[in-house]
Amino acid sequence: MFKNLFKKKTSDNDPFILQPLEGELLPIESVPDPVFSQKMMGDGFAIQPTKGAVVAPVDGKVISVFPTKHAVTLVDHNGREILIHVGMETVSLKGEGFTAFVKDGQTVKKGQKLLEVDFELIKDKVPSIITPVVFTNLSDNEKIICDEQGIRII
Secondary structure, three states, rough: OHHHHHOOOOOOOOOOOOOOOOOEEEEHHHHHOHHHHOOOOOOEEEEEEOOOEEEEOEEEEEEEEOOOOEEEEEOOOOOOOEEEEEEHHHHHOOOOOOOEOOOOOOEOOOOEEEEEEEEEHHHOOOOOOOEEEEOOOOOOOOEEEEEOEEEEEE
8 A cells, every 4th residue: 555655656747758669769850851850840859660550659639640641749748749740741642551540639648559550561652751750849948858768858
């Protein structure tokens, strides 16, 4: 009983972000599209994916699953908006190779599957499968850190 009283609770202020796709973590500046690499939409990171399951990087709510299923926008419990944009120019695929597991307005838990992407099917049809993860509304004093401790907002 006492263990539960003093057990550390995961708070809404948990700064750690789960990597939403398996693969190599890359700086946002390496995304082959200036809208992302020049942080026009916000700060973040990118992933060179090796598997197709896209999971929620935080606890929160789905704001939008794009009709073409190539991107999902979430909001965490602190009001931070997160865009996961799978690949470059993937909107042109009109949903081919993508399966959505969530819908607009749905509450999600960190690690919950959002999308499945068939990278083998789409990789030769688009310029890149590098996937940016962008925080579109960080405050001026917040930034994304990716290091040996993990991905977090400070």
